[in-house]
Amino acid sequence: MSAFLSLRDLWVEYGDKIVLERVNLDIAEGSFVSVIGPSGAGKSSLLRVILGQEQPTRGTILLDGAPLPPECGPDRGVVFQRYSVFPHLTALQNTMFALECTQAPLLARLFGAARDKARAEAAAMLEAVGLGDSLHLYPAQMSGGMQQRLAIAQALIQRPRILLLDEPFGALDPGIRADMHKLITQLWRDFGLTIIMVTHDLREAFALGTRVLTLDKRRHDPQAPHRYGATAVYDLTLRPRTDVAA
Ligand SMILES: Nc1ncnc2c1ncn2[C@@H]1O[C@H](COP(=O)(O)OP(=O)(O)O)[C@@H](O)[C@H]1O
Ligand SMILES: [Mg+2]
Known part of the structure; x- marks a missing residue:
């Protein structure tokens, strides 16, 4: 059986700059995937290609086993930091x-x-x-x-079936952020969403996610920093979705 959302050998390049390389991911329906990684690793780029705002340079994205329509659609919603x-x-x-x-x-x-x-x-x-x-x-x-x-x-x-969040709570005060964590957990359950959330807050990543994915470069070429892209270097499954406390 194919995964709900499947990224196959995905590459994102801007000119001769390789941002993401060889990204292979299967995302289960109903999961809450936190994405972390250094600034510039390509986290937002990954969300943009899943959203359909941008085309990957190479590779495919399958939704329910079928190629994702090449434009934004009502099956995918997005929230940015601001x-x-x-x-x-x-x-x-x-x-x-x-x-x-x-x-x-x-x-x-x-x-x-x-x-x-x-x-x-x-x-x-x-x-x-x-x-x-x-x-x-x-x-x-x-x-x-x-x-x-x-x-x-x-x-x-x-x-939407998939909700993409790009550092959605990054600009908020800690107290407010805690309220937002409760809200998003509630909505994730009530609407049966699959969530992919980029965050630079590790605690947030681990507290909310059923899975934490780290994007980073595996290889560096000091003479040509753009030569290699980032990929999923760590991929931790934390818990089945039903175990997440409200
Ligand atoms: N449209 C674009 N054209 C050229 N370079 C881009 C474009 N979008 C992003 N980049 C570059 O790609 C890299 C990854 O960017 P981004 O996905 O925003 O990283 P992150 O969200 O992990 O900080 C950065 O070096 C950024 O400058
Ligand atoms: Mg970003």
């Missing part, structure tokens, strides 16, 4: 907009009953991320933690 929410839209409007973009790609606007349904769905999602009392706030009126909650709601409203 999210550029639309400043002129409220939390509710920002979340509805994400839905309108998929359901009405040309106009990015729904009408009548479809719009009422989208509004109800967006409100329910904001409730699920803890923003039930903040539907009508504008981003400028929200804390960094609340903005990340909004970014998560926008990613999840499209009902």
Whole structure:
């Protein structure tokens, strides 16, 4: 049986600079994979190719055994460290907009009953991320933690199967980060998500992940630092997903 998400001999190069080489990974559905590694190792590049924002130079990515569609799709959602929410839209409007973009790609606007349904769905999602009392706030009126909650709601409203997180809590204070850890663990379970999260916080990586993957270069050429790329040098399975404490 093939894995849920499978990366086969994946390479990412920018010009003559090799960033990732020979990445082979099978990711089980429902797992929570933490990705760590030094700055510049290609962690964000890895997320971008899985998201479909960028094409790998070589190699394939299979989802349920079939090649991943070569563009971003609703099956994959993403949250970055700092999210550029639309400043002129409220939390509710920002979340509805994400839905309108998929359901009405040309106009990015729904009408009548479809719009009422989208509004109800967006409100329910904001409730699920803890923003039930903040539907009508504008981003400028929200804390960094609340903005990340909004970014998560926008990613999840499209009902992705895979959620990609690129240092999503890196800019938050430790107390707020602990709340976000609870939230993401809850959402991971409730929505049956497969999560791939890049973090530079080792404790976070081990506390949340069912698996911790380290990207780094195996080989260095001091005369030509770009010659070799990073790959998965350590790959630790910590626990089956059901063992993770809430
Ligand atoms: N679009 C691009 N063009 C050229 N080089 C890039 C591009 N994107 C990333 N890089 C380079 O690829 C390397 C890996 O970047 P990145 O994936 O952002 O690493 P990480 O997220 O692990 O810090 C870095 O050296 C970066 O400068
Ligand atoms: Mg990065």
